[in-house]
Amino acid sequence: MRLKRNKSKKSLINQENLSIENIKSQLNHTSDLKDREIHSNNQIYIILYINSLVDQEKLESKIIKPLIKMENNNILNELYSQEISTAKSNKIAINGLLDGYCLLIKKGRNSEGFLLKTNASTDREVSEAIIEKTILGAKVGFVESLDKNIFLLRTVTKSPDFTVKNYTLGSSTTTNVSLIYLDHVTDPEIIKKVEQRIKSITLDSIRSAGDIQDCIEDHTVTPFPQLLLTERPDRASANLKDGRVALIIDGSPTVIILPATFMTFFQTPDDYITRWWLGSFFRFIRLFSYIIALILPALYIAFVSFHYEAIPLELVYSLQSSLSYVPFRPFIELMIMQLSLELLREASIRLPPSVATTFGIVGGLVVGTAMVEAGIVSYGGLIVVALTSVSSFVQPNLEMSSSIRILGFPLMLLAAIFGFLGIVVGVLFVLIHLSRLTSFGLPYFSPFVPLNMEDFKDTIIRVPSWMMYKHSKNSPHYKQEKRSRKWKLDESEEPY
Amino acid sequence: MRVKSRISSVNLFFLLVQTMIGVGLLSLPHQTHDAAGSDGWISILISGFFIQLIVLLIWLLCRNFPNLTLFDFSKVILGETSGTILNFLYIIYLLTVICYIFIIYVDTLKRWILPETPAWILFLIAFVLLIYGSICNIKNLVSLFSLLFIFILFLFFITFLVYGDPYIDVRYLFPIGSSGGWNILKSTSDSMISFIGFETLLIYFAFIKQSKTISALKGVFLAVLFVTIFLTYIVILSTVMLSPEEIKTTSEPVLYILSAMEIRILSRLDLIFLSFWGLIVFTTIISYTFSASMGISKLIHIKHKFAVILSGTFVLIVSIIFYYMDITLLEKWLKHLCLIFGIIIPILLLLITIIFKREAASTYGKN
Numbered sequence: 097m098r099l100k101r102n103k104s105k106k107s108l109i110n111q112e113n114l115s116i117e118n119i120k121s122q123l124n125h126t127s128d129l130k131d132r133e134i135h136s137n138n139q140i141y142i143i144l145y146i147n148s149l150v151d152q153e154k155l156e157s158k159i160i161k162p163l164i165k166m167e168n169n170n171i172l173n174e175l176y177s178q179e180i181s182t183a184k185s186n187k188i189a190i191n192g193l194l195d196g197y198c199l200l201i202k203k204g205r206n207s208e209g210f211l212l213k214t215n216a217s218t219d220r221e222v223s224e225a226i227i228e229k230t231i232l233g234a235k236v237g238f239v240e241s242l243d244k245n246i247f248l249l250r251t252v253t254k255s256p257d258f259t260v261k262n263y264t265l266g267s268s269t270t271t272n273v274s275l276i277y278l279d280h281v282t283d284p285e286i287i288k289k290v291e292q293r294i295k296s297i298t299l300d301s302i303r304s305a306g307d308i309q310d311c312i313e314d315h316t317v318t319p320f321p322q323l324l325l326t327e328r329p330d331r332a333s334a335n336l337k338d339g340r341v342a343l344i345i346d347g348s349p350t351v352i353i354l355p356a357t358f359m360t361f362f363q364t365p366d367d368y369i370t371r372w373w374l375g376s377f378f379r380f381i382r383l384f385s386y387i388i389a390l391i392l393p394a395l396y397i398a399f400v401s402f403h404y405e406a407i408p409l410e411l412v413y414s415l416q417s418s419l420s421y422v423p424f425r426p427f428i429e430l431m432i433m434q435l436s437l438e439l440l441r442e443a444s445i446r447l448p449p450s451v452a453t454t455f456g457i458v459g460g461l462v463v464g465t466a467m468v469e470a471g472i473v474s475y476g477g478l479i480v481v482a483l484t485s486v487s488s489f490v491q492p493n494l495e496m497s498s499s500i501r502i503l504g505f506p507l508m509l510l511a512a513i514f515g516f517l518g519i520v521v522g523v524l525f526v527l528i529h530l531s532r533l534t535s536f537g538l539p540y541f542s543p544f545v546p547l548n549m550e551d552f553k554d555t556i557i558r559v560p561s562w563m564m565y566k567h568s569k570n571s572p573h574y575k576q577e578k579r580s581r582k583w584k585l586d587e588s589e590e591p592y
Numbered sequence: 593m594r595v596k597s598r599i600s601s602v603n604l605f606f607l608l609v610q611t612m613i614g615v616g617l618l619s620l621p622h623q624t625h626d627a628a629g630s631d632g633w634i635s636i637l638i639s640g641f642f643i644q645l646i647v648l649l650i651w652l653l654c655r656n657f658p659n660l661t662l663f664d665f666s667k668v669i670l671g672e673t674s675g676t677i678l679n680f681l682y683i684i685y686l687l688t689v690i691c692y693i694f695i696i697y698v699d700t701l702k703r704w705i706l707p708e709t710p711a712w713i714l715f716l717i718a719f720v721l722l723i724y725g726s727i728c729n730i731k732n733l734v735s736l737f738s739l740l741f742i743f744i745l746f747l748f749f750i751t752f753l754v755y756g757d758p759y760i761d762v763r764y765l766f767p768i769g770s771s772g773g774w775n776i777l778k779s780t781s782d783s784m785i786s787f788i789g790f791e792t793l794l795i796y797f798a799f800i801k802q803s804k805t806i807s808a809l810k811g812v813f814l815a816v817l818f819v820t821i822f823l824t825y826i827v828i829l830s831t832v833m834l835s836p837e838e839i840k841t842t843s844e845p846v847l848y849i850l851s852a853m854e855i856r857i858l859s860r861l862d863l864i865f866l867s868f869w870g871l872i873v874f875t876t877i878i879s880y881t882f883s884a885s886m887g888i889s890k891l892i893h894i895k896h897k898f899a900v901i902l903s904g905t906f907v908l909i910v911s912i913i914f915y916y917m918d919i920t921l922l923e924k925w926l927k928h929l930c931l932i933f934g935i936i937i938p939i940l941l942l943l944i945t946i947i948f949k950r951e952a953a954s955t956y957g958k959n
Contacts, residue, residue: 403705406860514717517705520867521717524874528725531736544742545735546603 114209116144116201118186123193133203136166145198151216155198159212163200171200171210179213191270217241222248225327228492233365234330242272242346245329249276249342252333257281263294271302272346282339286355289536290341305350308343312354314534319502321495322535324356330365355536359543359555361496362386367558376557382490383556389487389500393430394511394519396480400426402515418474427512429473433481434508436463438501441485593890594659595730599799601811603734607796607879608789608815610737613744613822614876615696616786617869618844620823621830623786625839627779629771630764633827635779640820642780643787646935647812650790653942654797655804656951662794663890669941669950678937679887682794685933686884687906689788690877692922694718694911697873699919704847704866711915718877719908725878726885726900730799733882737875743868748822750865751829754849764831784934785927786823789876790816791934795883881907 116131123129128147133140141163145155158176166174183189189199189209196215202208222244225237234252238245250258257278264270275294277287293312302308305325313322326332327349332342335353343352353360362382367375399407400415407415422429440459444452464482467473484504491497503526510518533540543551553559562580599607624632657665662682667675698714706714725736754760769776793812800808830845842848850862858864885899894902914922944950 520870545739547738
């Protein structure tokens with residue numbers, strides 16, 4: 097909820113020239129803004145800093161101590177700070193102070209000051225990725241610090257092409273955002289588009305990756321996510337190497353990867369670590385489960401309430417034996433089940449893991465069985481809903497699996513009204529929609545639409561890495577990888 | 593006005609295949625059997641060959657006016673007034689085709705899947721899909737059609753399941769040519785209606801990248817070839833599967849065959865076939881609506897969006913009227929109309945272009 101805001105604007109007196117009084121009044125004389133005067137070498141220096149953002153140790157040993165012992169007047173040679181920049185206006189000085197720098201001003205010459213890096217870091221240690229688990233992949237996950245995240249990305253992407261561009265977003269509270277890409281690999285058109293869209297963000301404040309996502313995605317009225325959110329450096333790095341762009345937001349452990357196409361959401365790092373047979377199999381299973389999760393409830397409704405003659409006779413008998421006790425129509429029955437499943441899912445997310453197990457047993461097993469025995473739902477319906485939810489859990493990406501939930505209900509409704517035809521109409525709607533989506537100008541449903549055989553190498557199946565192509569033709573390594581397996585020719589023995 | 597988007601020859605292949613394969617697929621074996629007996633497939637092959645020639649003529653016509661659609665170059669050829677009249681007639685023709693497809697579509701669905709649903713609801717669904725599908729640009733159209741091309745292949749695969757049937761009898765095809773050469777030739781005019789869709793080339797040729805070179809024609813030729821083979825296959829399949837008496841009494845032989853099939857998990861294959869067929873028919877509807885709306889928006893200078901809504905509403909009303917009046921009426925008209933608008937008028941336009949040396953206006957004729 098937003099509270100009422102103080103709308104009165106501060107008068108920016110004398111914004112151009114650096115003056116301590118102005119800075120203090122613009123920071124509202126906040127109590128943790130400290131200053132200290134140092135007399136050294138017949139000069140008076142004033143150090144201004146925000147106490148809570150500054151590492152005291154660093155400030156004392158690297159700035160104050162050398163300053164006091166200083167012999168000549170050349171400040172830049174005497175101080176141990178790793179980063180020194182001149183601050184010529186109040187605005188720059190204030191931004192620096194808010195980033196944890198301290199401002200050094202020579203008294204008497206108010207127009208010039210130096211910003212010295214003394215910021216404290218209370219970053220969390222790098223830890224394991226929690227949501228996107230892998231079996232064999234790297235275990236590291238991103239953290240909340242921008243610098244550390246860039247460090248994590250750089251260590252797995254060693255390349256002179258690695259380019260970072262910084263942006264400061266937000267008008268009332270500022271957030272640092274870094275745009276990262278591999279030059280020569282990424283399409284310059286995409287970089288241009290991303291830059292343009294980021295620059296046009298004029299939000300008051302950036303709360304999370306979601307705010308940026310809302311502002312820069314191509315289509316807002318769609319259940320399909322067009323940006324990939326990840327917490328894994330290896331995944332982000334692999335995408336950078338594929339010619340995508342990463343956006344890191346300070347304070348958020350979630351990194352935005354763009355442009356993401358439909359198939360991007362079905363790739364996991366594990367696909368590339370395991371042998372390609374297995375990787376392809378996983379891919380196929382994921383796509384298959386996506387389709388199952390989307391249309392299985394609708395198919396069940398259509399078959400049970402419209403086209404029972406289409407399923408084998410034995411199945412009709414067994415379905416009917418449990419259906420005949422249920423007082424609701426199949427659609428209502430499935431809706432009850434789906435809704436209670438959503439409840440379970442939503443409830444279990446925020447429970448501590450120890451309780452969640454018990455909760456799963458009580459919620460899933462006990463309630464499920466009791467519901468069937470009480471005659472509220474049938475066994476068929478229970479199986480369908482359970483299969484659907486299991487299939488939706490197979491999706492490696494949270495946002496993509498929630499698109500199933502959004503699309504599943506309308507499909508069920510259509511199936512309940514028009515039977516099989518309803519499903520066809522619904523699927524056609526989805527396909528028309530998918531074929532029109534773009535992600536930063538790229539077709540969203542990419543290898544299928546427009547049909548591109550080359551891109552199929554990394555979609556439904558994953559071909560061995562030496563057969564894979566490089567995404568960008570500008571890349572100097574384009575199509576070099578086939579040579580990786582040239583040794584096979586040299587080693588092969590003649591049959592006779 | 594010149595069109596701005598460009599599509600490739602491959603894209604044109606998808607556009608044309610999806611426009612041509614459509615509603616006629618189900619009843620085709622029945623119709624050809626009426627006219628040519630067991631030699632229906634020969635008449636399909638002949639008309640397929642004939643269509644290739646027509647397509648060539650249409651290309652010869654369109655290459656004189658690069659990046660201009662029929663609605664633009666008709667005015668260049670015939671002059672402002674008669675060109676506008678011709679455009680109007682073509683729009684009416686295209687809308688009539690959509691109405692025809694609507695009626696057959698709803699009729700088939702009603703008889704095979706939803707016998708108790710009132711027809712107007714089905715019309716309404718089709719209307720909504722038509723509006724949603726047609727408000728787009730040509731690139732979207734191409735991408736949708738290439739995506740749905742997979743379902744045409746699915747239709748192909750479903751028919752493979754039929755071969756387990758013990759009642760297949762190749763002898764139904766023999767003796768080849770028993771109906772007599774003249775009868776077969778005569779029946780080609782009847783089977784021509786299952787090829788309608790090629791006349792949209794008058795519009796789609798404008799979008800192709802290099803319309804002057806022969807490579808523009810490659811996709812079109814392949815498309816017509818594909819459709820010919822597909823339809824021939826369907827006709828041969830039905831002839832082999834059903835005895836002549838059965839074909840005479842069943843109006844949708846393909847569905848009839850499939851409904852008798854039973855595989856382990858599914859007792860009604862025709863349901864699957866019909867759903868995929870439903871997707872394919874929609875591409876035809878969308879393609880025609882796109883063309884017709886383009887004409888309307890050029891004729892009365894409104895946005896494409898409103899033109900689609902206008903043509904959709906027209907189709908909805910007219911098809912409902914015809915559905916309750918007389919289902920077969922439109923089909924009878926279309927048999928003649930498609931000859932006039934698909935073959936005779938393009939040839940006449942070509943002749944006028946050659947004789948009177950009409951060319952696109954010099955402002956865009958040179959490049």
